[in-house]
Amino acid sequence: MLRMAAEKDEKSLRITASDDLEVSTYLEIAKEKGGEQPISEKAAEVDREAVAIIDFGSQYSMLIARRVRECRVYCELVPHDAPWQRVASLKPRGFIFSGGPASVYDTGAPLAPAYVYETRLPILGICYGTQVLAHQLGGKVVQGTRREYGHAILHQGDVESPIFADLPPAMPVWMSHGDQIVEMPPGFASLGYTENSPIAVMGNAHGLIGLQFHPEVAHTPQGKDILKNFLYHICGCSGNWTTGSFIADSVDRIRNQVGNGRVICALSGGVDSAVTAALIHRAIGDQLTCIFVNNGLLRREEAERTLNTFQRNMRMNIIYIDASERFLRRLEGVIDPEVKRRQVGEEFIAVFERAASELGRVDFLAQGTLYPDVIESTTPESRASAKIKTHHNVGGLPTKMTFSLIEPLRYLFKDEVREVGLAMGLSEEMVWRQPFPGPGLAIRIIGEVTKEKLEILRSADWIVMNEIKNAKLYHELWQSFAVLTDTKSVGVMGDYRTYGYLVAVRAVTSEDAMTADWARLPYDLLARISNRIVNEVPGVNRVVYDISSKPPSTIEWE
Numbered sequence: 001m002l003r004m005a006a007e008k009d010e011k012s013l014r015i016t017a018s019d020d021l022e023v024s025t026y027l028e029i030a031k032e033k034g035g036e037q038p039i040s041e042k043a044a045e046v047d048r049e050a051v052a053i054i055d056f057g058s059q060y061s062m063l064i065a066r067r068v069r070e071c072r073v074y075c076e077l078v079p080h081d082a083p084w085q086r087v088a089s090l091k092p093r094g095f096i097f098s099g100g101p102a103s104v105y106d107t108g109a110p111l112a113p114a115y116v117y118e119t120r121l122p123i124l125g126i127c128y129g130t131q132v133l134a135h136q137l138g139g140k141v142v143q144g145t146r147r148e149y150g151h152a153i154l155h156q157g158d159v160e161s162p163i164f165a166d167l168p169p170a171m172p173v174w175m176s177h178g179d180q181i182v183e184m185p186p187g188f189a190s191l192g193y194t195e196n197s198p199i200a201v202m203g204n205a206h207g208l209i210g211l212q213f214h215p216e217v218a219h220t221p222q223g224k225d226i227l228k229n230f231l232y233h234i235c236g237c238s239g240n241w242t243t244g245s246f247i248a249d250s251v252d253r254i255r256n257q258v259g260n261g262r263v264i265c266a267l268s269g270g271v272d273s274a275v276t277a278a279l280i281h282r283a284i285g286d287q288l289t290c291i292f293v294n295n296g297l298l299r300r301e302e303a304e305r306t307l308n309t310f311q312r313n314m315r316m317n318i319i320y321i322d323a324s325e326r327f328l329r330r331l332e333g334v335i336d337p338e339v340k341r342r343q344v345g346e347e348f349i350a351v352f353e354r355a356a357s358e359l360g361r362v363d364f365l366a367q368g369t370l371y372p373d374v375i376e377s378t379t380p381e382s383r384a385s386a387k388i389k390t391h392h393n394v395g396g397l398p399t400k401m402t403f404s405l406i407e408p409l410r411y412l413f414k415d416e417v418r419e420v421g422l423a424m425g426l427s428e429e430m431v432w433r434q435p436f437p438g439p440g441l442a443i444r445i446i447g448e449v450t451k452e453k454l455e456i457l458r459s460a461d462w463i464v465m466n467e468i469k470n471a472k473l474y475h476e477l478w479q480s481f482a483v484l485t486d487t488k489s490v491g492v493m494g495d496y497r498t499y500g501y502l503v504a505v506r507a508v509t510s511e512d513a514m515t516a517d518w519a520r521l522p523y524d525l526l527a528r529i530s531n532r533i534v535n536e537v538p539g540v541n542r543v544v545y546d547i548s549s550k551p552p553s554t555i556e557w558e
């Protein structure tokens with residue numbers, strides 16, 4: 001018996017993928033102006049080992065993908081209602097069903113499409129995914145008498161299974177479920193149990209396995225070994241997806257896609273556009289032209305360093321445009337942060353378009369879009385937001401020109417992008433650069449942006465950066481920077497009273513910028529930063545440290 005997936009248009013219960021409202025606002029500009037949408041790249045290579053993760057909306061779905069890739073097997077998350085063609089292009093060697101917030105008996109609960117079972121490939125169910133397996137294949141799932149949440153000890157059953165190869169008879173696992181499987185589908189046996197779940201793991205002889213717990217989270221210490229057993233011993237993968245194979249594949253693919261065409265790429269100085277440009281440059285050399293717009297809102301020496309890396313070291317064709325004055329004029333009298341974003345975004349598009357049109361015929365625009373920005377999710381809202389999330393740091397898509405997009409990092413996570421960057425010879429400094437917002441220092445100056453204030457902020461920011469780097473904390477922090485407030489206060493220097501600016505220092509730790517905690521920087525480091533700023537930066541006589549977390553604050557002050 002096979003119970004079928006819910007109709008496509010029924011409401012799904014997916015938890016929306018992470019997104020950033022302010023970034024989205026900024027990118028709205030590009031959307032409103034109606035840039036090209038990415039052409040779909042062929043995601044599969046003939047000999048690349050891949051699995052498809054059927055996404056039922058778990059908050060951990062992306063984590064499953066990351067764990068699988070850590071096992072050197074390529075994977076993509078696909079919505080539970082994706083058409084067969086979407087999955088077929090991956091040439092999967094198996095499927096993983098993610099967890100999800102629904103209950104299989106809810107009306108409209110997402111179920112797996114029939115083609116998954118028809119392929120007869122191995123399937124690993126996780127939590128809700130296991131209940132989907134049980135439910136669709138003729139077992140019985142009921143609401144548990146109590147919710148099982150948190151640590152549990154999993155004991156292997158009497159039936160041996162490759163899913164437990166080289167693992168101890170008992171191990172800690174992380175549970176988070178309300179429903180319970182009370183009857184397994186025909187042909188399945190229980191492979192493991194916990195105190196509250198007699199069927200914590202089930203499996204059959206054809207490589208269909210269900211785990212009631214979450215192997216992808218850190219609270220299941222042997223979880224990655226379990227995933228690896230599924231991938232290697234049940235799906236028959238060997239782990240051939242490496243940074244080297246990714247680079248080789250991408251270079252081939254870019255060459256095929258571009259042919260004799262010309263590509264432009266907007267460099268921002270950030271890691272994503274840097275790695276994008278490096279990959280494309282390796283594939284097609286001088287057919288690539290990078291455009292680097294200095295908006296006058298960069299940190300000290302940033303423009304020089306970026307130019308140095310790409311022009312001198314990597315010998316790329318770069319058009320450098322110093323548009324500082326234009327941006328500054330556009331920001332005259334602007335105080336509202338959202339208006340600042342909009343002005344910077346629009347000006348960027350105008351400058352970029354002009355530079356690109358002077359190049360004559362251009363066939364492709366390269367962008368450093370990453371996987372978390374494009375992961376297809378199952379709610380209409382997040383589908384819509386996936387579309388507008390394009391290139392954060394350069395400010396939007398050009399509009400009137402007709403070219404296709406090349407997005408070689410479209411299927412990578414940030415840490416994978418860094419690995420690729422290092423493997424391609426980019427410097428540690430470039431690859432580990434902290435995120436920097438597209439509107440740059442404009443949103444770190446409270447109130448109107450002026451040349452004078454930009455100079456003050458650059459000097460203060462330079463000190464923060466140097467001291468953080470000297471203290472070897474730069475990589476540990478998500479971001480660390482100075483903010484120039486619009487508050488002035490009284491101070492005393494020698495025999496004189498001063499009336500100067502208040503600078504705030506902000507340093508945060510974070511995984512993904514959705515939440516952040518203020519960093520507990522050592523007092524002596526804070527003391528050095530403060531001392532240096534008031535002594536070395538004219539016009540500043542007071543420094544404060546921002547001890548607010550996100551939420552309720554944001555990382556940037558504007």
Ligand code: XMP
Pocket residue numbers: 020022023026341392393435436437438439479513550553554555556557558
């Ligand atoms: P917030 O301040 O919202 O920032 O906590 C979250 C992350 O996004 C960055 N950010 C931006 N990046 N354009 C960007 O490219 C923007 O307008 C923008 N606003 C915030 C911020 O630096 C942090 O990493």
